[in-house]
Amino acid sequence: MEIVTAIPQLAPRPTEGHKGSFGRVLIIAGSVGMTGAAALSGRAALRAGAGLVRVATSRSALPIVAAIEPCYTTLPLVEDDDGRISAKALGTILDAVGDNDVVAVGPGMGQSPGLRSILSSLVQLEGVKMLIDGDGLNNLSRIPDWPKTCKAQIVLTPHPGEMKRLWPSLFRDEMPQDRRETAIRAAQASGAVVALKGAGTVVTDGQRVYVNTTGNPGMATAGSGDVLTGVTAALMGQGLDRL
Numbered sequence: 001m002e003i004v005t006a007i008p009q010l011a012p013r014p015t016e017g018h019k020g021s022f023g024r025v026l027i028i029a030g031s032v033g034m035t036g037a038a039a040l041s042g043r044a045a046l047r048a049g050a051g052l053v054r055v056a057t058s059r060s061a062l063p064i065v066a067a068i069e070p071c072y073t074t075l076p077l078v079e080d081d082d083g084r085i086s087a088k089a090l091g092t093i094l095d096a097v098g099d100n101d102v103v104a105v106g107p108g109m110g111q112s113p114g115l116r117s118i119l120s121s122l123v124q125l126e127g128v129k130m131l132i133d134g135d136g137l138n139n140l141s142r143i144p145d146w147p148k149t150c151k152a153q154i155v156l157t158p159h160p161g162e163m164k165r166l167w168p169s170l171f172r173d174e175m176p177q178d179r180r181e182t183a184i185r186a187a188q189a190s191g192a193v194v195a196l197k198g199a200g201t202v203v204t205d206g207q208r209v210y211v212n213t214t215g216n217p218g219m220a221t222a223g224s225g226d227v228l229t230g231v232t233a234a235l236m237g238q239g240l241d242r243l
Helices: 036-046 064-070 087-097 113-122 133-138 158-167 174-190 225-235
Strands: 024-028 052-058 073-077 101-104 129-132 152-155 193-196 202-203 209-212
Touching: 024 036, 024 087, 024 225, 036 052, 036 064, 036 225, 052 064, 052 087, 064 073, 064 129, 073 087, 087 113, 101 113, 101 225, 113 133, 129 225, 133 158, 152 158, 158 174, 174 193, 174 202, 174 209
Parallel strands: 024 052, 024 101, 052 073, 101 129, 129 152, 152 193
Antiparallel strands: 193 202, 202 209
16 A cells, blocks of 8 residues: 555646646536536636536526536536436437536436436446546446446545445444545445545555645535545546545
């Protein structure tokens, strides 16, 4: 195990750079009643330096998401009877994935068999940089043996509750050292980079480990995870390693 102590830095932006040079981020998020999650993630990706951000959300949610921030574009997706993204939207989503450098999935999207079908297809996309958070994790936890078919380069950002749903046999809510060991085992079991959120967030690829000692209880509020999703996706799009 290697303890990581230095945070990587973004390379200086070349003078001839343009918006296409600094990462195209696709965020698949939101549903009726959860439009803020999609908007927060999209806005955070912009504020973190992504060159282009597109938010894909259900048709009913899209007008609200689009009205919150003028600087990202939006993509309407077919929805189910409850205003969540439908499995019928998969073709549209796959087309959009091909036009972007990073895909973030999950904030405020809800849970359904259709969404689980979409997640199952997305994680099988070889080499695609992908971050899964929130309801994306909740849907993923109900897909049997998903790590066996996963070919995407994935970052998972669970809070303890989501972690327990993903790996109930691994999670133990005990000491900080236990959080580190739990995150390492989860990363090794899935091949993903895992960021176990909470007091002393643990980030690991199963070999290298970084523990964030900053932050405070003021961050414990709805929406902070959605912002983290956007920021992390933007940094990945600008060329930083998943860890």
